[in-house]
Amino acid sequence: MKHLTEYRNPVLVYQYLEELHRITTKAWTLMEICGGQTHSLVKNGILDMLPSAITMVHGPGCPVCVTPISIIDEAIYLAKLPGVILCSFGDMLRVPGSKTSLLETKARGGDVRILYSPLEAVQLAVENPGKQVVFFAVGFETTAPANALSVIHAHKRHLSNYSILTSHVLVPPAMEAILKDDESRIDAFLAAGHVCAIMGMEEYYPIVDRYKIPVVITGFEPVDLLQGILMAVLQLENGQHLLQNQYARAVNRNGNPMALETIHEVFEVSDRTWRGIGNIPSSGYEVSEYYKQYNARTKFQLSVPFVPENGQCISGAIMKGLQKPVQCPNFGNQCTPENPLGAPMVSSEGACAAYYHYSSSSINNNDHKVISNSK
Amino acid sequence: MNAMCLAIPGKILSITEHTDAAFRMGKVGFYGIVKQVNLCMVPEAIVGDYVLVHVGVAIAVVQEEEALLTLSYLDQMNEVDELTTPSL
Numbered sequence: 001m002k003h004l005t006e007y008r009n010p011v012l013v014y015q016y017l018e019e020l021h022r023i024t025t026k027a028w029t030l031m032e033i034c035g036g037q038t039h040s041l042v043k044n045g046i047l048d049m050l051p052s053a054i055t056m057v058h059g060p061g062c063p064v065c066v067t068p069i070s071i072i073d074e075a076i077y078l079a080k081l082p083g084v085i086l087c088s089f090g091d092m093l094r095v096p097g098s099k100t101s102l103l104e105t106k107a108r109g110g111d112v113r114i115l116y117s118p119l120e121a122v123q124l125a126v127e128n129p130g131k132q133v134v135f136f137a138v139g140f141e142t143t144a145p146a147n148a149l150s151v152i153h154a155h156k157r158h159l160s161n162y163s164i165l166t167s168h169v170l171v172p173p174a175m176e177a178i179l180k181d182d183e184s185r186i187d188a189f190l191a192a193g194h195v196c197a198i199m200g201m202e203e204y205y206p207i208v209d210r211y212k213i214p215v216v217i218t219g220f221e222p223v224d225l226l227q228g229i230l231m232a233v234l235q236l237e238n239g240q241h242l243l244q245n246q247y248a249r250a251v252n253r254n255g256n257p258m259a260l261e262t263i264h265e266v267f268e269v270s271d272r273t274w275r276g277i278g279n280i281p282s283s284g285y286e287v288s289e290y291y292k293q294y295n296a297r298t299k300f301q302l303s304v305p306f307v308p309e310n311g312q313c314i315s316g317a318i319m320k321g322l323q324k325p326v327q328c329p330n331f332g333n334q335c336t337p338e339n340p341l342g343a344p345m346v347s348s349e350g351a352c353a354a355y356y357h358y359s360s361s362s363i364n365n366n367d368h369k370v371i372s373n374s375k
Numbered sequence: 376m377n378a379m380c381l382a383i384p385g386k387i388l389s390i391t392e393h394t395d396a397a398f399r400m401g402k403v404g405f406y407g408i409v410k411q412v413n414l415c416m417v418p419e420a421i422v423g424d425y426v427l428v429h430v431g432v433a434i435a436v437v438q439e440e441e442a443l444l445t446l447s448y449l450d451q452m453n454e455v456d457e458l459t460t461p462s463l
Contacts, residue, residue, distance in 0.1 A: 145416055197382070
């Protein structure tokens, strides 16, 4: 397999960079949607190497970051119930809810388990017939097939002790919400390659046409990202707005039909509140009526009250591309991965955590200079 | 914990068919680590194929030819010269 060596090939990276410097004549702002892409850009130092006219802003594609406080409170409520095993991807544990986190709940005796896959949670339900197993089903379109498959597996195995607590969100409605924001200054999107591996390309054509904005479906390796940026900038410099697919090795026009069938079997489209952004109509998935016995909200009759955001966290402005992490006055002092004020500092995909862990001193220093000058 | 949106490519080492296709499983090798992976969403995948695996489920077969396609863009970059924009 040549993937990792070729897609991290420094010679290729420099060739793409050189080309990008050569063709860029105007200032452009690009948003990468996916938090995985954000981390790759920051970790590999790509932000430092881009032409100064190109600004990358970091999109809302961090499922942990956009899960609202109220849903984290729901998970914590469930984890505290006797007889419940609350299973979650590891990233969710340290995200602060309104009063506490799942990690603190676990430390105080809540049965919280970190799992790699929702299918492991189904197995846990098989092995613990006397317990209710709830999987905290957080994610974008990429994760929806696996979470839906867990419900199908539970149903086929006649399990009455398995359910999922969904916080499932969709990329295209979020892109539209960002573009409709009056302050938005995004010239092009890098769409999330793995989301499109599931969903295909069709749903992005209307966005390209309606907003006359280039969208390049892009992978995650440095060479992928630079190629995606180059394709987007080429379009912008040529006055074009097209949907292009940089990540053709994994994405085809129709997506994965079996994965889509699984999603549509279990989920229906629902309105969702995005942490830091607000309610976006038809922007997520909820368990369908047919499978409602696997919906933890129905099963446990959840009625956790709505909780407003922590006012100190500017995650909404960051995820809409209006601010950079280091422009937050709390970045690195009041808010660190050890004591996060908001989710983007917690998640391995959060933009703030990426800047905190990997960002070069030049990015930090330059941005801090901007802040200190503006004060 | 891997980033949740990331899918990792791995090679299918063996496949265990099941009477119900939803439970089709396989052993997939990722750079020396072998994991049990659900293969129901890649029914076309056979032993030796590379699949993208996300939270325990294979979501796409990755064709090596397509992987190499990306590299051919380098050659195509000569087309970039058609741009009438000055060099930086």
